[in-house]
Amino acid sequence: MQAMHHGDLYTDYHPRWLRRHVSTYWWLEKRSYFAFILRESTCLFVAWFAVYLLLLIAAVVDGPDAYARFLAWSASPWMIVLNIVSFALMVFHAITFFDAAPQALVVHLGHTRVPGPVVLIGHYAAWVVASAAVIWLLTRAS
Amino acid sequence: MIKRHPEPLLWMLFSAGGMISGMLMPVLILMFGIAFPLGWVTPPGYEQITALIANPISRLVLFSLCALSLFHWAHRFRHTLYDGLQIKHLNEVIAVASYGAAVVGSGLAAYLLWQVG
Numbered sequence: 001m002q003a004m005h006h007g008d009l010y011t012d013y014h015p016r017w018l019r020r021h022v023s024t025y026w027w028l029e030k031r032s033y034f035a036f037i038l039r040e041s042t043c044l045f046v047a048w049f050a051v052y053l054l055l056l057i058a059a060v061v062d063g064p065d066a067y068a069r070f071l072a073w074s075a076s077p078w079m080i081v082l083n084i085v086s087f088a089l090m091v092f093h094a095i096t097f098f099d100a101a102p103q104a105l106v107v108h109l110g111h112t113r114v115p116g117p118v119v120l121i122g123h124y125a126a127w128v129v130a131s132a133a134v135i136w137l138l139t140r141a142s
Numbered sequence: 143m144i145k146r147h148p149e150p151l152l153w154m155l156f157s158a159g160g161m162i163s164g165m166l167m168p169v170l171i172l173m174f175g176i177a178f179p180l181g182w183v184t185p186p187g188y189e190q191i192t193a194l195i196a197n198p199i200s201r202l203v204l205f206s207l208c209a210l211s212l213f214h215w216a217h218r219f220r221h222t223l224y225d226g227l228q229i230k231h232l233n234e235v236i237a238v239a240s241y242g243a244a245v246v247g248s249g250l251a252a253y254l255l256w257q258v259g
Binding site: 127 | 157159160161163164165166167168169170171172173174175176178179180183185186188191192194195204207208211212214215218219221222226227228247250251254255257258
């Protein structure tokens with residue numbers, strides 16, 4: 001550039017960077033943003049319940065007394081409140097996850113793509129079957 | 143040589159964990175977190191729960207559920223801290239801590255399920 005324009009003085013063009021400052025609490029500004037963060041935060045309850053299951057399995061490994069202590073601990077008021085909140089958020093997690101499945105999962109039968117609504121219904125049907133199977137396994141002996 | 147990024151693998155683990163936790167966790171929390179503690183349903187006795195968990199298929203399902211759910215958490219937690227709370231300078235530390243915790247938890251699940259019965 002300099003070789004082509006000797007003598008001319010150019011002022012370099014410095015546009016101001018358009019970087020809007022985003023507040024840390026941007027997700028409180030709109031309902032849809034909040035729903036997004038709520039959906040993402042369900043992962044904390046997924047982790048909590050994985051830990052809860054590991055504690056249950058550890059208690060079963062330890063013996064009948066440890067299992068009884070686990071059941072008593074699980075019946076403490078705070079634990080019940082925490083698990084009711086976990087249950088609500090876990091249902092929200094399952095619904096949001098299954099609703100995204102038709103976009104993420106492309107299923108082919110022969111040469112035709114299985115339509116999205118069918119993929120969706122398949123997930124909900126599997127959910128019902130899996131839940132019924134777990135309830136049956138846990139209650140058939142008692 | 144092509145540099146391999148771990149992101150697709152981590153996304154697969156996230157996705158598989160979201161699927162299996164969505165399928166099984168609501169009913170398991172309903173039973174073990176609400177219905178048994180509140181006395182709506184009698185919980186399985188010690189012999190029954192041991193037999194249930196010790197079944198090879200249950201062990202496989204429970205291991206997958208615990209391990210994949212922890213990787214699901216690790217992935218989502220890391221990305222939410224990055225996008226949501228904009229904690230960008232700690233990105234590497236958070237990633238190592240999250241996936242590290244998932245690896246440790248998976249190992250613990252394998253060990254415990256090995257010991258049952």
